[in-house]
Amino acid sequence: MSSKPTTNAAMDLYYCTHIQTFAKMEQLINNNGSSWSELIIYNNSNDFIVAAATMSILILAIFWLKLTFFRSSSPSMPPGPYFLPIVGYLPFLGHDDLHKQFTKMGQTYGPIFKFNVGSRVHVIINTPELARVVVRDQDKIFGHRKLTVATSVITYGGQEMAFSDSRSTNLRKIFVFEVLNNKNIEACACFRRDAVRKTVNDVFSKVGTSLNIGDVAFSTVANVITNIVWGNSRSDKGGNNGLLGDEFQAVAAKIFELISRVNISDLFPSLAWFDLQGIKRDTMVQHKKLDQIFANIMKERIESNSKKLDDGIDIDEKKDFLQILLDLKDKQVLNLHQIKGLILDIMLGGTDTTTTLLVWAMTEIVRNENVMKRIQAELEEVVGINNIVEESHIQKLQYLAATIKEVLRLHPVGPLLFPRAPSEDCMVGGYIVPKGCFVSMNFWAIHRNPLYWDNPLEFNPERFMSNDKTTNYDLLGNNLQFVPFGSGRRMCPGLQLADKMQMYILASLLHSFDWRLPEGEKHDLSEKFGIALKKLKPLIVIPSQRLPNASLYM
Structure with a gap:
């Protein structure tokens, strides 16, 4: 009544x-x-x-x-657990399996819940229906992010795409339409081909020995990205401007570790000046190393362009991304910090996420021998056993594409994606989501929810081979039951390039070699939670020659 x-x-x-x-x-x-x-x-x-x-x-x-x-x-904020004064729910949060913990909390508190950590309110969404409100219905309101102490240092105060706020939309448009348009991506195909062929040759020289596939993947991806970003700057003496090898991998790993750490300075801004954990100090050290590399290469390119113009040489032929960005600087569209920020997005974001995906893909493919055989049968049909993989073959490799989607479903590179911060109070699922809070969408949980997927824990690429348009699972985030690269205005801007790279690298490795675990080793799927959901233990595999003609490996 x-x-x-x-x-x-x-x-x-x-x-x-x-x-x-x-x-x-x-x-x-x-x-x-x-x-x-x-x-x-x-x-x-x-x-x-x-x-x-x-x-x-x-x-x-x-x-x-x-x-x-x-x-x-009157609407209230989402439900959630009780928390302690000052520190909030922080003492009860896990460190290695937050995506799993949030999934269990969703079963207790509902599809949307909140908890406090320090002075911050965090809201977690566990269903595609509520995710749609964030990334579609109220995308403009939720299109904002807040810089942490570490990300502010790394990104030149937000002068890039991943973490920037007000400048993000303009930078993304420039990046997508001026840098990563189809014409420029195709123009850099030769750079990608050179890097992948180099990897095939390197692996061939180590046939029969144990390889860390993570090192192979990182080296390949870093070579590809370095080539397309500033391929014209590479020295004929084998120099790579200090960006390849163990040093850069260590710097990149350290930066992601620093960004992922819980920082007291972020939870309690009044204590930021003290930098109690030294995160700001350590981040500045890593940032300085990368910034020096960027500055040196840009300086060399500018001086080289000036000399070429003086000598009457055309610099417009076969442009890499660095040259495209410098041209935009000359048109006063970008400044130097924005160029460095965009290069940072490509170099760090591209290498880490694609490497993580390749490791998980090889893990699942080696673990499921029938999947490997079917991929290789498709490659034989499309490419031919006496031929090497070219990018022109990629569009015809439907089963490989389905396998990559299944890898991204079970092992999303960004299980929670980056948190969003609404620019005003709004309603989601009948609850108030306050302005400035941190909203994360648990796509790891959505990708494994039996309400949306049959036998969700089973690795089955066949589920992505359906021609049913009502269940179209593309990589663009159109179906919010499958969102490996985000959706809406915060969707990964490098998706098209990333898809080309991961398809091309995987196809080349699987067409050129057979792969197996070392004798006595067991398959392992343990995870390490972070900004990217990585494999906890390295994948060690042994390659063997698959193509009959050894000259195809040269």
């Missing part, structure tokens, strides 16, 4: 029972001839006591009903 009928019923009862009492009281009070003693005597009567008590109860009842109605009708 609603509060309004209950209140009216109480009023009717009250007036029916005590209207005569009220009338007599009014007569006594308004009667000039009445004495105070008469009124006092009447006040002590049973009727007056009952009337006063009823009035008091009635007022309290109305107040309670209104308060209850107000509370029930």
